[in-house]
Amino acid sequence: MMEWANLGAALAMALAMAIMLGRLFAGPSLYDRVLAANSFGTKTVLLLLIFSLLVGRADGVDIALLYALINFIATIAILKFFRYRSLEIALAQMSLRRAIDGDDD
Amino acid sequence: MIYGVSLSLVLALLWWVLSGYDKITLLAFGAVSVVIAMVLVLRMRILDRETVPFMRLHTLIPYYIWLGSEIAKANMAVVKASLKPEIDITPRLVRVPVKADSDLARCVFANSITLTPGTVTVEIEEDAFLVHALDASFTAPEGFAEMNLYSARATDGDAK
Amino acid sequence: MDILLLIRDFASIALMAVGVIFVLAGAIGVVRLPDFYTRMHAAGVTDTLGAEMIVLALMLQAGFTLLSAKLLLVGFILFLTSPTATHAVANAAHRAGLNPLLSRHQPPHPRDAESGEKP
Known part of the structure; x- marks a missing residue:
């Protein structure tokens, strides 16, 4: 019984991911696409969790954990790149601030 | 000081939960990881009430x-x-x-x-x-x- | 002992069903709502309650084990990062000058829809 419930939930996650993919391709603005990608990632994490319990292998949970972290960082990195057109600007600002404060440890 | 101790404890717990090992050599690796993380945190000087809100x-x-x-x-x-x-x-x-x-x-x-x-x-x-x-x-x-x-x-x- | 397991299974299935309904409702909302800022709210539904409920249901299935602790950690990370990511996307869109739709959005009246005019 439990297996069928998990299988249904996994299929529902796949359906939600397909819908999100539609928004990802259709989204009129860049931010719609980023939002859809982030939401897609959350559903991927849930699908991985359900799947790893469905097949009885606990390794999937570790992968889901990593995916949740990478999904967040990827969203922030994409947004940062499209605002500054560069990923190095924060490091440059940081070193500038350190130079102004005058401590170099 | 209390922030450092509580952060170390939480990091150690995190390592233990994520690895699931309890052999002594692997626990020693975990201890080394916690020490490295604490050194980095102290070097960055971000250890204060906001980063460690466990209190x-x-x-x-x-x-x-x-x-x-x-x-x-x-x-x-x-x-x-x-x-x-x-x-x-x-x-x-x-x-x-x-x-x-x-x-x-x-x-x-x-x-x-x-x-x-x-x-x-x-x-x-x-x-x-x-x-x-x-x-x-x-x-x-x-x-x-x-x-x-x-x-x-x-x-x-x-x-x- | 069997009855306890049965209750646990039923609680898990109920939680998972509610979570799946929330996730699907969020996905449908993302497709249907009219502009970016409103779609953002629909995506938020998925990330808060839907995900937490599914994680809770899986924790009930896993029982009191190390796997359960890992699931709790995944839920905690989702709980912390999803509002931050939503705020980051919203803030980036606002800074870039994307104007939100602020008037009342409702479907055109059938008479107006026929004549092709918007109220």
């Missing part, structure tokens, strides 16, 4: 439980609004005044607004947040004032 857990946990009930209530409204056969919404952009002493209180308040479905913090200003609401029914100022009061009490205590 306020006794007020933060009841606050997040209260917030959970608020989230559940607001969630139903958003699901109803987006599943109606004919979408009938009035989005609003409102400015919410913030009364908070510390950055931690502001952060928790902004996070709470975003966590509650139907309202998202769009911009953070000096003494106010710009909040986008899905419908005009989500923008009651009393609700925001109540959340602000509770979050400030949970993070800063009653020392006012």
Whole structure:
């Protein structure tokens, strides 16, 4: 019984991911696409969790954990790149601030 | 000092939970990892009340439980609004005044607004947040004032 | 003992069903709502309550084990990062000058829809 419930939930996650993919391709603005990608990632994490319990292998949970972290960082990195057109600007600002404060440890 | 000790304990617990090993050599690797992480944290000098909010857990946990009930209530409204056969919404952009002493209180308040479905913090200003609401029914100022009061009490205590 | 397991299974299935309904409702809302800022709210539904409920249901299935602790950690990370990511996207859109739709959005009246005019 439990297996069928998990299988249904996994299929529902796949359906939600397909819908999100539609928004990802259709989204009129860049931010719609980023939002859809982030939401897609959350559903991927849930699908991985359900799947790893469905097949009885606990390794999937570790992968889901990593995916949740990478999904967040990827969203922030994409947004940062499209605002500054560069990923190095924060490091440059940081070193500038350190130079102004005058401590170099 | 207490921040360093509590952060080390939490990091050690995290390592143990994630690895699941209890052999002595592997636990020694975990100890080395914790020491390296602590050295990095001390070098970056980010060890303070805001990065290690474990001292306020006794007020933060009841606050997040209260917030959970608020989230559940607001969630139903958003699901109803987006599943109606004919979408009938009035989005609003409102400015919410913030009364908070510390950055931690502001952060928790902004996070709470975003966590509650139907309202998202769009911009953070000096003494106010710009909040986008899905419908005009989500923008009651009393609700925001109540959340602000509770979050400030949970993070800063009653020392006012 | 069997009855306890049965109750646990039923609680898990109920939680998972509610979570799946929330996730699907959020996905449908993302497709249907009219502009970016309103879609953002629908995506938030998925990330807060839906995900937490599914994680809770899986924790009930896993029982009191190390796997359950890992699931709790995943739920905690989702709980912390999803509002931050939503705020980051919203803030970036606002800074870039994307104007939110602020008038009342409702379907055109059938008479107006026929004549092709918007109220």
